Amino acid sequence: MKKLFTALAFVFLAAAPLLSQLNVSYVGNFTYAEQINDIWGYTDNTGHEYALVGTNEGLSILDLANPANPVQSAFIPGVTSVWRDIKVWGDYAYVTADQGKDGLMIVDLSNLPTSVSHTFYRPELTVTSGTDTLNTSHNIWIDENGIAYVSGSNIGNRGVLFFDVATTPGTPIFLGAEDVEYAHDCFTRGDTLYTADIYGGYFSLYDVSNKANPIFLNNQSTPSNFTHNLWLSDNSHTIFTTDEKANAYVGSYDISNPNNINELDRFRPDSTLGTGVIPHNVHVWDDFLIVSYYTDGCIIVDASRPNNLIEVGNFDTYLPASSGFEGVWGAYPYLPSGLILLSDRGNGAYVLQPNYVRACYLEGQVTDTVTGTALNNVS
Numbered sequence: 001m002k003k004l005f006t007a008l009a010f011v012f013l014a015a016a017p018l019l020s021q022l023n024v025s026y027v028g029n030f031t032y033a034e035q036i037n038d039i040w041g042y043t044d045n046t047g048h049e050y051a052l053v054g055t056n057e058g059l060s061i062l063d064l065a066n067p068a069n070p071v072q073s074a075f076i077p078g079v080t081s082v083w084r085d086i087k088v089w090g091d092y093a094y095v096t097a098d099q100g101k102d103g104l105m106i107v108d109l110s111n112l113p114t115s116v117s118h119t120f121y122r123p124e125l126t127v128t129s130g131t132d133t134l135n136t137s138h139n140i141w142i143d144e145n146g147i148a149y150v151s152g153s154n155i156g157n158r159g160v161l162f163f164d165v166a167t168t169p170g171t172p173i174f175l176g177a178e179d180v181e182y183a184h185d186c187f188t189r190g191d192t193l194y195t196a197d198i199y200g201g202y203f204s205l206y207d208v209s210n211k212a213n214p215i216f217l218n219n220q221s222t223p224s225n226f227t228h229n230l231w232l233s234d235n236s237h238t239i240f241t242t243d244e245k246a247n248a249y250v251g252s253y254d255i256s257n258p259n260n261i262n263e264l265d266r267f268r269p270d271s272t273l274g275t276g277v278i279p280h281n282v283h284v285w286d287d288f289l290i291v292s293y294y295t296d297g298c299i300i301v302d303a304s305r306p307n308n309l310i311e312v313g314n315f316d317t318y319l320p321a322s323s324g325f326e327g328v329w330g331a332y333p334y335l336p337s338g339l340i341l342l343s344d345r346g347n348g349a350y351v352l353q354p355n356y357v358r359a360c361y362l363e364g365q366v367t368d369t370v371t372g373t374a375l376n377n378v379s
Contacts, residue, residue: 021314021315021316022312022313022314022315023300023312023313023314023354023355023356023357024298024300024313024314024315024340024352024353024354024355025352025353025354025355026315026350026352026353027067027068027339027350027351027352027353028066028067028068028069028070028350028351029070029347029348029349029350029351030051030053030062030070030071030072030348030349031347031348032053032055032060032348032349034055034056034057035055035056035082035345035346036053036054036055036056036060036329036343036344036345036348036349037054037055037056037082037083037084037085037329037330037343037345038053038054038084038085038086038329038330038343039051039052039053039054039086039329039330039331039332039341039342039343039349040052040086040087040088040093040330040332040341041088041332041334041335041341042061042088042093042109042112043335043336044091044109044110044112047336048063048064048065048112048113049064049065049067049335049336049337049339050062050063050064050073050109050112050113051064051070051332051341051349051351052086052088052093052095053343053349054084054085054086054095054343055084056080056081056082057077057078057080058075058076058077058078059075059076059078059084059086059093059095059105059107060072060074060075060349061073061074061075061076061109061112061116062349063112063113064335064339064351065113067337067339067351068351070349070351073112073113073116074112074115074116076105076107076116076118078095078097078100078102078105078120079097079099079100079101079102080099080100081097081098081099081100081102082098082099083096083097083098083099083138084096084097084098085138085139085140086140087140087141087142087148088109088142089142089146089148089165089166089169090146090166090169091108091109091110091169092106092107092108092109092165092169092170093105093106093107093109094106094107094140094142094148094165094172095107095140096136096137096138096139096140096150097136097137098136098137098138098152099136100135100136101122101135101136102120102122102135102136103120103121103122103123103133103134103135103136104120104121104122104134104137104140104150104172105118105119105120105121106118106119106120106121106170106172108170119170121134121172122134122135123172123174125155125161125174125177127155127156127157127159127161127177127179128156128177128179129156129157129179130155130156132154132155132156134150134153134154134155134161135153135154136153136154137150137151137152137153137154137161138151138152138153138184138185139151139152139184139185139186139229141185141186141187141188142165143188143189144189145166146164146165146166146167147162147163147164147165147166147175147188147211148162148163148164148165148172149161149162149163149186149188149193150163151183151184151185151186151195151196152182152183152184152185155177156177156179157179157180157181157182158181158182158183159177159178159179159180159181159182159183159195160177160178160183160186160193160195161174161177162174162175162176162177162178162208162211163175175211175212176210176211176212176213176214177214178193178195178206178208178214180204180216181197181199181200182197182198182199183195183196183197184196184197184198184199184227184228184229185198185228185229185230186230187230187231187232187239188208189232189236190236191207191208191209192205192206192207192208192217192258193205193206193207193208193214194206194230194232194239194255196227196228196229196230196241197219197227198226198227198228198244200219200227201221201222201224201225201226201227202219202220202221202222202225202227203219203220203222203227203230203239203241204216204217204218204219205217205218205219205255205258217258217259218258218259218261220253220255220261220263222241222243222249222251223243223248223249223251223266224243224245224248224249225243226243226244226245226248227241227242227243228241228242228243228244228279228280228281229241229242229280229281229282230242230282231282231283231284231289232284233284233287233303233306234284234286234287236256237254237255237256237306238252238253238254238255238256238264238303238306239252239253239255240252240253240282240284240289240303240306241253241282242279242280242281242282242291243279244278244279244280245278246276246277246278246323247268247273247274247275247276247277248268248278248279249266249267249268249279250266250267250268250279250282250289250291250301250309251263251265251266251267252264252265252266252267252303252306252307252309254306264306264307265306265307265308265309266309267289267301267309267311269293269296269299269311269314270311271296272296272321275321275323276323276324277293277294277295277296277323278293278294278295278323278324278325279291279292279293279294280292280293280294280328280329280330281329281330281331283331283332283333283334284303285333285334286356287302287303287304288300288301288302288303288304288312288333288356289301289303289309290331290333290340291331292328292329292330292331292342292343293327293328294318294323294324294325294326294327294328294329295316295318295321295322295323295324295326295327296314296316296318296327296328297314297315297316297317297318297327297328297342297344298314298315298316298317298328298331298340298342298352299311299313299314300312300313300314300354300356302357302358302359304358304359305361308361308363310359310361312356312357312358312359313354313355313356313357315342315350315352317342317344317347317350318344318346318347325345326345326346327344327345328342328343328344328345329343329344329345330342330343331343333354338353338354339351339352339353339354340352340353340354366378
């Protein structure tokens, strides 16, 4: 991997009280009396937008009719859990909790903003390594076909469970599992499953065209050997990863040939190099990476050239500069309005307006003038 000359985009830098920002504007905030964790979005059939916020005590639903003043429409209590994850298919939200015995919380959002209803789904499931009742899980992803992939549950080897949530909305149908090892998170598109195998320090690829019989394809280690999450580029050629370690990178990998995976680049924010800042989750929108970076807040990276990742925006909700696991847990960039939703563990949910700016580049080969030898990592 070579990274030669890079010139950052010309960007507008502004200041707001207690917040720093670069090409991202503050819109609104909702604070909680408890810590929060992940965040997702929901848009009803009229275009009305909501934020779905995981808290330590349940699920909070924020009405974004006025994004500058989010209002809580509903709160659904659940087991006390530091870890929740939320995804939506149709008018149903599916919520995991990694503590207690909630199983999978299923929330009917179709009557918002008036009311919501919910159930807790706790099936007894059999995988290759055993049978148990679904009590806990760490993450959930729902693909374009309405297949939910539940990672890091208490079932078997804690791999990924597959459920059809499209055929009978609100009533999942169990299809099978990848039961090889603990999967902290996952992503799918088409018939390929990508798992973040955090304790193995790598991501893995599986052919899941037959949900009853996943086939392992390949795996790839990540820079800090603690693969936390991953997200696929829009063209499916590149996957981006985070390692949840101090001073770790966001990684970029060419996976267009699953049998020959190549690392393309590594990104860390220049302003806090070596200070112990931890990346958490990466999402992809229009070849931009939207990264929740704990105490560095939300960072936007131009990934249109995945071999040269450039920061083009940021919004830090956790000042002064620090390290550790406080700050931004999740960042959701997929609302039709273009707003970004952030969950700051101690400071609540934020609504932001991004200005997506492409980077500028000066690229070429740098050589030793005497020997002609190529020089890497030149500043």
